[in-house]
Amino acid sequence: MDLGLKGARALVTGGSRGIGAAICQALAKEGAVIATCARGQEGLEAALADLRSLGATAYGQAVDVRDAAAFKNWVQSAADDMGGIDLVVSNVSTRIDPTSDAWWSDTFEADLMQHVRLRDACLPYLEKSDSAAMVFVASIASVMTTLPPHEEAYGAMKAGLVNLVGQWGSMMARKGIRVNAVSPGPVFFEGGWWDMVKTKDPDSYKRAAGMSAIGRLADPAEIANAVTFLASPRSSFTTGINLRIDGGLVKTANF
C-alpha cells in the first residue's frame, strides 16, 4: 500500500535510537523528509547518517525537550529547514530518578508538559498543511495498575497524555489535524532499557516477555509501522485513538 507520505515533512522527537530511530526510518522509507532531535550529538549524527544512506533528506539538532525556549527554537528552525511541518511524532520520554525530591515535578515536565509545548509550537505549521497529523508515543503503563514503584509517576503522566490526545483529536479535527497515540508494551533494542534488564535481571526480562500473549518483546519497527500508518493520509478517518501495540499483554477488551 502506498501510504501517501512522499515529500511529507515530518518532525520526530528523540530519533537517535530505539523506537524514535525506527519511526524516522519507517517514515523516510515512505519518502518523508525528517527533522529530529536528541540530547546526545553523537547518537544523533549516527542516526542522521543512517537516514541519509536511505536517500532521505534529514535534519537534526541536539536539544533537550525540557528546555522550553530551546525546544521552541528547534521546532522553528526545523520548520524553516523543511519548508513547513505536516507530521509530528512526539516520542521522547526521559527517565527521571525516582529517588529524587523532584521526581514528580520532573516527570511532569519530561512526560507531559513537553508534549503540550510541542503541540503549541507545531500548531501554526500544521494548520497550513493539507494533510496534518500528530502521533504521541504513550505506553501501556497508562492503563496498568501493577507497575513497579519506579514507574508510578511515569504511568500517571502517560495516562494524562492519552487523555490529552483524545481531547486534541476532538479539538483539532475541524482544523484538518488528526491526533492519535500509540501505546507500546515492552520493546527490545540493543542499548535500550530492556537490553539492560536482560543483562542485569534476566528473570524480570523473561517475565516481561511471558506477559504478552505472543510471548516476546516488540521490535521497534513493529511500533514504527503503526505510527507511520497513523501519521499517513491512509488513516484519514482515525483521530483521538490510543492504539495499544503490546502483543496482547494488557488483558482487557479494548473498547
Ligand SMILES: NC(=O)c1ccc[n+]([C@@H]2O[C@H](COP(=O)([O-])OP(=O)(O)OC[C@H]3O[C@@H](n4cnc5c(N)ncnc54)[C@H](OP(=O)(O)O)[C@@H]3O)[C@@H](O)[C@H]2O)c1
Ligand atoms: N522501550 C520500551 O520498552 C517502551 C515501552 C513503552 C513505551 N515506550 C515509550 O516509547 C518512547 C521511546 O522509548 P525508547 O525506549 O525508544 O526511548 P529511549 O531509549 O529512552 O530513547 C529516547 C530517545 O529520546 C532522546 N531523548 C531522551 N530524553 C530526551 C530529552 N530530554 N530531550 C531530547 N531528547 C531526548 C534519546 O536521546 P538522548 O538520550 O541522546 O537525548 C533517544 O533518542 C518513549 O515515549 C517511551 O515512554 C517505550
